[in-house]
Amino acid sequence: MTFMLFIYCLYTIFILFFPSLIIFTVAETSFITQYQSLSYGNTIVSPHGIFELGFFNLGNPNKIYLGIWYKNVPLKDVVWVANGGSPIKASSILKLNRYGNLVLTYNNKVVWCTSSSETVQNPVAELLDSGNLVIRDENRTKAYTYLWQSFDYPSNTMLPGMQIGWNLKRSLSTHLIAWKSDDDPTPGDLSWGIILHPYPEICIMKGTKKYYRLGPWNGLRFSGRPLMKLNDPSNNYEFVSNKEEVYYRWSLKQTSLISRVVLNQTTKERRRYVLSKKSWTL
Ligand SMILES: *[C@@H]1O[C@H](CO)[C@@H](O)[C@H](O)[C@H]1NC(C)=O
Numbered sequence: 001m002t003f004m005l006f007i008y009c010l011y012t013i014f015i016l017f018f019p020s021l022i023i024f025t026v027a028e029t030s031f032i033t034q035y036q037s038l039s040y041g042n043t044i045v046s047p048h049g050i051f052e053l054g055f056f057n058l059g060n061p062n063k064i065y066l067g068i069w070y071k072n073v074p075l076k077d078v079v080w081v082a083n084g085g086s087p088i089k090a091s092s093i094l095k096l097n098r099y100g101n102l103v104l105t106y107n108n109k110v111v112w113c114t115s116s117s118e119t120v121q122n123p124v125a126e127l128l129d130s131g132n133l134v135i136r137d138e139n140r141t142k143a144y145t146y147l148w149q150s151f152d153y154p155s156n157t158m159l160p161g162m163q164i165g166w167n168l169k170r171s172l173s174t175h176l177i178a179w180k181s182d183d184d185p186t187p188g189d190l191s192w193g194i195i196l197h198p199y200p201e202i203c204i205m206k207g208t209k210k211y212y213r214l215g216p217w218n219g220l221r222f223s224g225r226p227l228m229k230l231n232d233p234s235n236n237y238e239f240v241s242n243k244e245e246v247y248y249r250w251s252l253k254q255t256s257l258i259s260r261v262v263l264n265q266t267t268k269e270r271r272r273y274v275l276s277k278k279s280w281t282l
């Protein structure tokens with residue numbers, strides 16, 4: 001009895017003096033709910049432990065970024081950055097507000113936030129095994145119900161399942177933007193996406209100029225790129241063009257493969273990496 005009382009007292013003291021620890025700690029989970037926040041050192045992990053979301057630096061501890069990386073790849077390669085152009089300090093906090101937006105603050109100033117399409121009763125943010133960070137209603141899991149998704153706002157990396165192109169209804173262009181350099185995720189001047197006129201065309205752009213183009217989609221493949229085989233044994237390529245959207249998507253036939261495409265500011269090219277035996281091969 002005395003022991004129970006002792007434990008209870010300890011617990012009460014803990015709650016009284018360290019309420020922030022309880023509110024701000026996220027155990028290994030793939031979610032951030034309205035009542036939780038994520039601070040430096042804490043992460044969320046996708047359900048099967050493939051991707052992790054949290055804060056990282058690229059060598060300079062005073063330049064911290066919010067991002068997503070592979071959890072079980074030794075180099076923890078970053079596949080998405082929220083605040084590439086505006087690094088923060090360790091005391092920053094990521095919260096999901098009641099309007100269903102993730103808000104990253106430093107010294108009470110908003111450094112980055114999402115733009116959810118509507119408000120819902122119980123918003124949650126979840127990191128999926130595809131590497132997509134989505135905001136949705138707690139009880140709605142279908143992709144079309146997402147209020148916001150990081151796949152719409154890529155960094156320099158295309159992951160399988162991501163759509164590069166245009167959501168015409170929302171006038172939203174989804175394209176890759178190269179990092180300035182390997183240790184600086186500030187958006188560079190090189191981007192890769194779809195230009196709509198006069199035909200949808202996949203291009204690497206340098207600033208506003210076409211740098212390299214794949215050519216228009218001829219129904220089977222991009223005409224400028226004969227190597228892109230239709231009956232590729234390990235990849236599916238898809239191009240969709242209708243009144244609402246125009247996009248290019250790539251997915252893997254073997255879901256056990258880990259692969260990514262990175263737009264590189266230095267070499268001015270897109271490179272496909274495949275993970276094999278714990279290291280990336282081109
Ligand atoms: C959402 O799901 C939870 C658990 O399944 C349930 O308790 C809750 O009532 C649901 N909320 C709504 C708004 O349907």
Ligand SMILES: *[C@@H]1O[C@H](CO)[C@@H](O)[C@H](O)[C@H]1NC(C)=O
Nearest residue numbers: 179182262263264265266267
């Ligand atoms: C870009 O290419 C250079 C040269 O091969 C390489 O050192 C660098 O790591 C690449 N950067 C990215 C972001 O892939």
